Amino acid sequence: MGFAPAPADTAPADIAPADTAPAETAAPAEGTAPAFWVDPQSAAVRQVAEWRRAGREADARLIERIAGQPQAVWLHSDGAGAVVRSQVEAAARAGRTAVLVAYFVPHRDCGAYSSGGARDAAHYRRWIDDFAAGLGSRGAYVIVEPDAVAQLVAGCPRADAAERYGLLAHAVERLKRQPHTRVYLDAGNASWIPDERRLVAPLRRAGIAKADGFALNVSNHQTDATSSAYAHRLARELGGGKHFVIDSSRNGNGPYQGPQAWCNPPGRALGTPPTTRTGDPSLDAYLWIKRPGESDGTCRGGPRAGQWWPEYALGMARRARG
Structure with missing residues (x-):
């Protein structure tokens, strides 16, 4: 079962643009750790503006906890290169770094809530080439294909395993050609494939050797501590000193203890804000890869996957907390 439904590229049409960008878009002071870009036109930013106009000031202030934080931009349709270029250029103007997600592999999400992707292998290779060209020399953090490897390990009859591994390896290698680009191949989460050793050979087939490392907990709710312990075990099994990033966007209360724990679970909370100051030399960053407030799919009364x-x-x- 998939865990990372694709967010929409834009906010719903009935949410008006914010009047100003959040203050956090200012460039970081010289000498500080790398900082990530805050999208001034995200759905959360627009929601703040709408609720302020409607007199919902207290609610607007709460949504600012999301709007003011850097979050990944997901690319999951044709025309990725132009969108990538606009994101990395905007980030560069702010003196910051964009976080991007490549999410277009054929048979994406094995036909579940976030089904779709490229028509075939050739379409995907062209798409990745376009994505990479959009990066230019600006650089970014790129998360490669959430769920794609773990789904094969768990069982995804729709996808041809050999083809998918080859496409993922191509994506990693092609993206790493771009200067200043850090590439993290998705490795699922600590609850999906509990025995991390089962991921070692699949990740190697998918090109982990040429990546900077792997991503964990994308769109899931495992705690930072659980994810970090799992990541260190996986890194040891992989060898080569691989690093990792953790999606902390929605794990403030940990995982939901109930059915369909991955899909719009009740009672969840925002987690650790994005930062490269992790205190762990192998953990490159806590990131908000899944955009908080975007639906996992049409479960528990939610809108379709990726909608605000x-x-x-x-x-x-x-x-x-905090």
């Missing part, structure tokens, strides 16, 4: 869900976002922000 303001009341769900509000709950996560209200329950966030």
Whole structure:
């Protein structure tokens, strides 16, 4: 079962643009750790503006906990190169680094809530080439194909395993040609494939040797501690000193203990804000890869995968610590 439904590229049409970008888009002071870009036109930013106009000031302040944080931009349709270029150029103007997700592999999500992707292998290779060209020399953090490897390990009859591994290896190698680009191949989460040794050979087939490392917990809710312990075990099994990043966007209350724990679970909260200051030399960053407030799919009354869900976002922000 997939865990990383594709967010929409834009906010719903009925949410008006914000009047100003969040203050966090200012460039970081010289000498500080690398900082990530805050999208001034995200659905959360627009929601803040809409609720302020409607007099919902307290709710707007809560959503600012999301709007003010850097979050990944997901690319999952044709025309990726132009979108990537616009993102990395905007980030560069702010003196920051974009976080991007490549999410277009054929038979994406094995036909579940986030089904779709490229028509075939040739289409995907052209798409990745376009994505990479959009990066230019600006650089970015790129997460490669959430769920794609773990789904093969768990069982995905729709996908041809040999073809998918080859496409993932191509994506890693092609993206790493771009200067200043850090590439992390997705490795699922600590609850999906509990025995991390089962991921070693698949990740090697998918090109992990040429990546900077792997990503964990994308769109899931495992705690930072659980994910980090799992990541260190996996890194030891892989060898070569691989690093990793952790998606901490929605794990503030840990995983839901109930059915369909991955899909719009109740009672969740925002987690550790994005940062490269992790205190762990192997953990390159905590990132908000899944955009908090975007639905996992049409479960528990949610809209389709990737659509902004303001009341769900509000709950996560209200329950966030700090």
